[in-house]
Amino acid sequence: MILVADSGSSKTDWLLNVPGQEPVEYFSDGLNPYFLTEKEIEKKIKSQLHPLVAQSQKVTEVYFFGAGCSSPDRHEMVSNALSAVFPKAFVxxxxxLLGSAYATCGKEKGLCCVLGTGSNISFFNGEDIAEGKHGLGYVLGDEGSGTWLGKMLITDYLYGQMPADIHAQFKKQYHLDKADVIKNVYQQPAANAYLASFARFLNEVRHTDYGQAVLHKSFHDFIDSNIKTYPEYHEYKCHFVGSIAYCFSDELKALCSRHRIHVGKIIRKPIHDLMKFIVARG
Structure with a gap:
């Protein structure tokens, strides 16, 4: 059986290809090796995926695509953790980013953008992704992401820069004060996921002038700092993966059109398209 995983900073989607049946989907926390040790990754898999782990001896191939897995040392951490759980499998x-490129570009050249909890971009040459300058994480980068949007909302709220009615709505919903925010951002783990959790508020104020301004500013920041750094960006399809791109696709497509960006696929999560690619590739 083939197991494919797509892991972001917040969550991991798992899809098990069972012969003669529909693929079975599982979910766990994000398994970013920049935030977790090898043993912590192994422990999370075993504690959160009991039905999958129960079939571990039957899994023959594991393809894991994850945030934070680009460097050799982090790659090895995840590989070792997976091998401990699935001892008979090729890992x-x-x-x-490569997983997203497979799911969107297939075998064609193009740009692949991730707009979820974090953000990133890569150029896919039809076989592999080219090494890029981006993916700096939520402290230095993540423009246009859920974390970026959450940061914009929280700072506007704390600075008193939200319109009065939206400020009151935000206050009623989250009951935040400065001390709470400082503690969660600077003293607790997973600050990026904490900040990104506020992005869903934009769904509620999406059609207000304020909501539109925040979305346009965020996507404009991503286009300027990510897409436009590729001089020939207008010659290729630009695909998007992630909850932010998917949920706010109308605003994203409108802004891309103004910048002569040829939008390709926009998918919430790549796991199903990724499994199709892996199986078809053989």
Missing amino acids: SVDSD
Whole structure:
């Protein structure tokens, strides 16, 4: 049986290809090796995926595509953890960007953008992704992501820069004060996921002038700092993966059109398209 995983900073989607049946989907926390040790990754898999782990001896191939898996040392951490859980399987670990490129570009050249909890971009040459300058994480980068949007909302709220009615709505919903925010951002783990959790508020104020301004500013930041750094960006399809791109696709497509960006696929998560690619590739 073939197992494919797509892991972001917040969650991991798993898809098990069972012969003669529909693929079975599982879910766990994000398994980013920049935030977790090898043993912690192994422990999370075993504790959160009991039905899958129960079939571990039957899994023959594991293809894991994850955030934080681009460097050799982090790659090895995840590979070792997976091998401990699936001892009879061939294990392949690559970056989430490559997985997203397989799911969107297939075998064609193009740009692949991730807009989820974090953000990133890569150029796919039809076989592999070219090494890029981006993917700096939520402290230095993540433009246009859920973390970026959450940061914009929280700072506007704390600075008193939200319109009065939206400020009152945000306050009623989250009951935040400065001390809470400082503690969660600077003293607790997974600050990026904490910040990104506020992005869903934009769904509620999406059609207000304020909501539109925040979305346009965020996507404009991503286009300027990511897409436009590729001089020939207008010559290729630009695909998007992730909850932010999917949920706010209308605003994203409108802004891309203004910048002569040829939008290709926009998918919420790549796991199903990724499994099709892996199986078809053989």
